[in-house]
Amino acid sequence: MGTGEGCADPRGLERRRAGAGDADVPVAQRAPLTTWYVLFAMTYLATSTIVVFDSETPVAGRMTATGFLALNAVWFLVYGRRLVERHPDDWRGFIYAAGSLATFASAVWFSGSATFALFGLVPQLYMVLPLSWAFWPMALFVLTPSILTLISGQSPALQLALAVLIIVFSHAFGWAITRIAEQNEQRGALLDQIESLTLEAERARMSAEIHDTLAQGFTSIITLLQAQQPNVELALRTARENLREARALVAATAPSPLDGSSLEDAVRRLVSASEVESSFRVIGDPAALPTSVEVVLLRTAQEALHNVRKHSGAKTVAVVLRFDPAGVSLEVRDDGRGFGDAPEGFGLRGMRARLEQVGGRLTLGGAPGASVLVEVPL
Template sequence: MEQHQSLITWYVLFAITQATALVLILIDNNTLADRLTAAGLLCLNGVWFLLYGKKLVSRGDDDWHGLIYAAGSLATFAPAVWFSGNATFALFGLVPQIYMVLPVAWAFWPMALFVFTPQILTWAAGAVPALPWPAALLIIAFSQAFGWAISRMSEQSRQRAELLNRIEALTIEAERARWAGEIHDTLAQGFTSIITLLQGAQPNVELALRTARENLREARALVASNSPSPLDGSSLEDALRRLVNGVELESSFRVIGDPVGLQTSAEVVLLRTVQEALTNVARHSGASRVDVVMRFDEDGVSLEVRDDGRGFGDAPEGFGLRGMRARLEQVGGTLSLSSDDGASVLVEVPL
C-alpha cells in the first residue's frame, strides 16, 4: 500500500511536468507548425511512458529494459526540443524516470545525455544555448544526487514491503499452530476418548455420548472464538473436577490452599494442560489410577497430574507435550516431568 501511494505521487509529478511543458510549448514564439510538432512529440513521449515505462517503474525493474525505455523516451524528447526549446522543461519528469528504471551506476550516462540534449541541439542550430554549460554540469551533478536518493527510497520501500510480508507470513503460521494445538487439545482428545469408550462394555455408551456432546460444544466454541467450553459458567476447579471424573480410571482431584482468581488466559492454559495430561495417561501410560492436585500459594498456582503407569522412559516429547510448553510460556508458566513410581506432570503458573 505504501509503495503504491509513493508511485501515485511520482505519476502525478510526471503528469504535471508534461502538462507544464506542453503549455510552455504552445505559448512559444515559434511557428504554429513547430509548436504543434513539438507538442505532438511530447505527447508521444507520454504515451511511451504509459505503454512501457510505467510497467518498469511499477515492477521496480533495474535491468536492460530500462535502456530500451530511455532510448525511446530520448527519441521523442530530442526532436521536441529541436522544434521548441520550451520542451526542455519535461526534463523535470524524465530524469527521475531514468533513475527509476535503471541502476544508479547505469543511469548516469542516459541522464547526462538527456540534460545535454538541449545544449547540443541549440549548438547544432548555430544558436547560443540558453543554459550555460557550467549550469548544465551543475544540473547533472544534482540529478545524480537526486537519483541516488530515489534509489535509496525505493530500496527502503522494498525492504519495508518484504518485512511486512514476512510479519504477515509469521502471523499466519502462528495462527495455524494455535489452531492445530486447539484442535489437538479438544476435538482430537475428545474423539479419542469416544473411540476408547465405545471399544469397552455397553455401560460406557452413555459416557461416550456425554463426551461427544461436550466436544460438539467445544467445536462451536472454537469457531465462535469463545473461551473453552469446560469453563463456561463454572470455576476452574469445577471444570478440572469434571475432567478428572470423566476419565476411565480410578481418579481423585484435590485442591490445597485458598483458591484465587486467575486471568482467563492462565485458566485456559491450566485446563488444556490437565486435559492433555489425562489423555496421555489414558492412551499411553497403562496406569490404573491417576491423581490430580491443585495447589495455591503466595507465588502462584501449581497442578500435578500423577499416575501409577510405566512412566515416560526415554521416549521423545510428542506434539502434546510440546504444545503444553508453548502454551505455558505464553503465561510465564513452567512444565516439569518425572518418572518416579509412575509418571508426574507438574505445571506451575505465577500469579
C-alpha cells in the first residue's frame, strides 16, 4: 500500500461571521474558498491519474479505486461543500467525515496510490469540524492506509512513527492557520466597525449642518414673510415647500440601521431574522432616546445575536428591551454552552468600547446558557 500525509485547516480563512445567513460575509472573505476548491479538484485529478497509471495494481482495481475517488468528490460537492460554506460546527461534520472515510478507505483498499487523496481530504475535515473535534477523524484518515495494509496481510508502507509525525504536523498546522484566521476576522470586524462609525458620524454631521443652516434659515424666512402677508403668498408657499424638503433630508440621513423606525422595531426585526428560535419583548413605556444611544443598543443587539448563532450552539434566545425612568437596558439570553473560562473576544470588547461612549456598562452572566446585559443611564 502507498504512503500518505495531510495538511490542515484553512477553515477560518473562509469564515467570518458571515453573519445572518452568511449573506453579509464580504466577497473578500468568501473568495479564499475558491482557492481551496481548486486545490481539492487538483488533488482528486492528480490522485486519480496516479491510480490509473499504477502498473502494480490490476486494471479492475485501478478502475474501482478511481470510481470510489469520484464518489468521494461527489460526496463533497453534494454535502461537504454546504457545510464548508455554512460552517454550522455541529454533528453534521461527523456525518460528512464518515461518508468521506468510507469512500476513501474503499479506494485505498483497491489501490494504495489513492492514499494521495489525503492532501485534499485532511483540510476538508478541518473545514467542516471545529479544531478540537477534527483531530480524531484526521488521525483515523491518516492511519487508514496502514490499517488496511495490515488487514491485507502486508507490511505497512507507512511506519507508525511517520504516521504519528504526520498527524502531529497536520493538527499543529491546523491550529496555526486557525489562529491566523481568527486574527484576520478580528481585523475585518475592526475595519467594519471603523467604517460604520465613520458613516454614522458623517450622517450626524450632515443632519446637524442641514438643521443649523437650511432648516433654520427657511423658518426665519417664513416668520418674516408672515409679518408681511400681502403679496407674498407665493414666496411663503415656496419657503414652506423648501422647509419640508430640508426636514425630509434630515430624516433620510438618520443612522441607517434604525432605518427611520423606532429602536424597538429595529431590534424586533433583528430578532425575527435570527436563525435561532427567538423571542422579543419590551418592558416599560418606550421613551425617546438620543440617536447615539439607539445606535449603540442596536449594534450591541446585532453583535450579541451574531455571537449566539456562531459560538453558543444555542437552540433558543430571548431578547428583552427594558425602559425605566433611570435608563434603558437590553438583555440577550440563550440556552447555549455559555462563556466558560474563555477570554473575552473582539466582539465583546467592541461592545464595551461602544457603551463607554454613552456612559453605559456591559454585564455577562449565564449558568446555564449565556446572558449579555447592557445598561445605559438617561
